[in-house]
Amino acid sequence: MRRSLPARFGLALLQMAVAAFVLIPFFWMLSVSLKPTTEPFAIPARLWPEAPTLANYVTAFRPEFRDYFLNSVVVSLSTVAITVTLGLLAAYAFSRARLLVITGLMSLVVLAQMFPHSAIIIPIYKMMRAADLLNTYTSLIVAYVSVTLPVAIWMLHGFLAKLPVSLEEAANIDGAGPIRVFWEIVVPLARPGIIATAVYVLIVTWQEFLFALSFTSSKAMRTLPVGLNDFIGQYGIRYGELMASSVMVSVPVVAVFFLLQRYFVAGLTAGAVKG
Structure with a gap:
């Protein structure tokens, strides 16, 4: 069990890294969809909008x-x-x-x-x-x-x-x-x-x-x-x-x-x- 614990921990870290690599583009897509019109171009860029809004969804639908x-x-x-x-x-x-x-x-x-x-x-x-x-x-x-x-x-x-x-x-x-x-x-x-x-x-x-x-x-x-x-x-x-x-x-x-x-x-x- 002692030998397998580091291997399990390393595998878990690898899985988390792969999941983050795959999911970050989807998270960014969701983030941009909730941002006001000018915020996607704000510098510095933010991962999550300061004031989330559903206006883009209303317009798109x-x-x-x-x-x-x-x-x-x-x-x-x-x-x-x-x-x-x-x-x-x-x-x-x-x-x-x-x-x-x-x-x-x-x-x-x-x-x-x-x-x-x-x-x-x-x-x-x-x-x-x-x-x-x-x-x-x-x-x-x-x-x-x-x-x-x-x-x-x-x-x-x-x-x-x-x-x-x-x-x-x-x-x-x-x-x-x-x-x-x-x-x-x-x-x-x-x-x-x-x-x-x-x-x-x-x-x-x-x-x-x-x-x-x-x-x-x-x-x-x-x-x-x-x-x-x-x-x-x-x-x-x-x-x-x-x-x-x-x-x-x-x-x-x-x-x-x-x-x-x-x-x-x-x-x-x-x-x-x-x-």
């Missing part, structure tokens, strides 16, 4: 912001529903099939994760323009599904591969068909992996900027990350309102993550140990 929020909710939740459903079906097929072709397809799924968004945005843009779907929810949802689906399949495959096949075989012996086995046996057992995948897809789509900027041309169809550009003008940046909007954008995702973090960790670690 304008009708346009509500439209951006609604657009982000519609696009993100639709992407989550489609990606998790398709990913679960594909991952189940990959984890139960023993054909060489299926193994090759899984390799292609892993390969698809290696392409950056900027490499596929032009082909998707041309397809959306040819289908006359630009500046619609559909174009954003299709783009986000194409990006998040490979990762969702990979995450769910690792979890489903860990589930014992004997449970499904026992249900088959009792007379349950493949569809009933899937919905009543596999899906309930895979709940942590499903929730973890849903949280991941939600985080990715909620903060995505490149596709949202390229595929939307009207102000009414903008999502929150693109809408934040309203506070960046040609002759200046409204830092207080920008930081207030950033806080309001971050809070929903952070809240969802903290509420479901145990499922997220369980889903990410599933399949890491065989047996």
